[in-house]
Amino acid sequence: MEEQFRGFIKDQFGEAVIREDDFRGEQSFYIKPEALIDICQAFLEDNELQVRFLSDLTAIDWLGHERESEGRFELIYNLYSLTHAHRFFLKMHLPAEAPKLASLCDLWPGANWMEREVYDLFGIEFVGHPDLTKILTPDDLEGHPLRRDFPLTYEQPQFSWNKDEPPEVIR
């Protein structure tokens, strides 16, 4: 089964596939971000492989790691073929400055909220998304919490002995 999927993507998009990875037996293809829509569309329309299910999409921030040299953000698209019970991943790296990617909402309506979540928590823009707004964090929160440079903070609770002091932020 893996051979079939590899053959399909290599035949049609040989140039867009940068490398392949099968860490722990999971098939993933590192692709060029520009080719994402075309590859997804080709998979979606292929009647042989029947990749109809976008299981998940998410991002990883590689700030401060050696993998950052390929691009700070790694996007992971988790695609699944219900007929063949086969899961594979499309991965791509995006630069730290103004990360941008085409939206998949036209292909899968289910991508809508997943993309909004990645936008909210990582600040990655999805071009062509119908309603790219914050979804999980409060409207007045600045920044994108799942970026590695967003500190994990909490405020010192206010007791009677420190009620007059301004709340201390602990990082």
Added chain:
Amino acid sequence: MPEQKTVTLNMGPQHPSTHGVLRVLLELDGERVVKATPVVGYLHTGIEKTMESKLYYQALVCTDRMDYLAPMSNNLGYCLAVEKLMDIEVPEKVQWARVCLAELTRIKSHLVWLGTHSIDLGAMSMLLYTFRDRESIIDVYEACGGQRMMTSYIRIGGLAHELPVDFDKKVRRVVKQVNEGLVDYENLLTNNEIFINRTRNVAVISAEDAIAWSLSGPMLRGSGVKHDLRKANPYSGYENFDFEIAYGEKGDAYDRYLLRLKEMRQSLRIISQALDGMPEGPYRARVPGVVLPPKEDVLYKMESMIFHFKIITEGFKAPVGSVYQAIESPKGELGFLITGDGSNRPRRVRVRPPSFVNLASLPRLVEGGMFSDVVCAIGSIDIVLGEVDR
């Protein structure tokens, strides 16, 4: 000034039938819903962010608190993902015990769903019956992990302790009780005219749409797609069990109700098989430096004590790479994507939340329908806001 034709109504976030803190902005034309906009995030606590700053062992307790109605499923998903990342094989007994516990969790979660969903639709007494049966499952939890809800009993590489001595007896009692309870529920609801009228042809979604919206679990199977990760990509030894996938035909709320009842019966079958064939063996894998050694060894063996100390204080280092492990949780496909970066803390833990993805289809389910059916649609998706918002 143009004549206003629609009324915007705010439902929630403190509305009891939203099962938590879900807010839905409804645009109504009379009794018809023109547009529905779910607003989530009121319960966002940054669990994924928190897990990034914890050791792999410590991050486990965060998983209970997401889908708090099915804590064992979350534990299982996380542990399987970490085991995949670290390439650990667990003993057979652990697998069987985990299957048994995961299916108990499925029943527990479905019982809460059944009770609350029927309360939404006016069948007030159901909740009392379902919570009575749920209580017996919680007793099993308490015997295993010492806690009623946030058990954290399934650990990386095995279980927290040996199964309790009367585990078999306790679980068999649950099986008997739920079996009898299911008859009651069916008598009360399945042919109940009011219930049928409230759920038949309500919140319908076709198989194609269900796939396009990435729905999973009962929402997907209710539309007639025979997809269950326990069969499609067996994990934790599910291939050893004999059970059937329940599925619906029309994809309406009533089908999903029937399907969940069938699922509970199948879960009971699996539990009985797991109890009958429970193998003997250790309750934790033996992987020095990664999996905690058994407590008995820690007390009497020097090396075990050192490993115990090292794992608790420093954790273990995971290789660089991402793994994804999906399980069929009561609500659908619960996936954990865990990325190791060579250190002792995960670079990223992504939870693929079934409730969140299923909830995204709410506008599709209710738009064009009646206002009172919104309650039914939300109920039949079976959401837990703790998991939606994380």
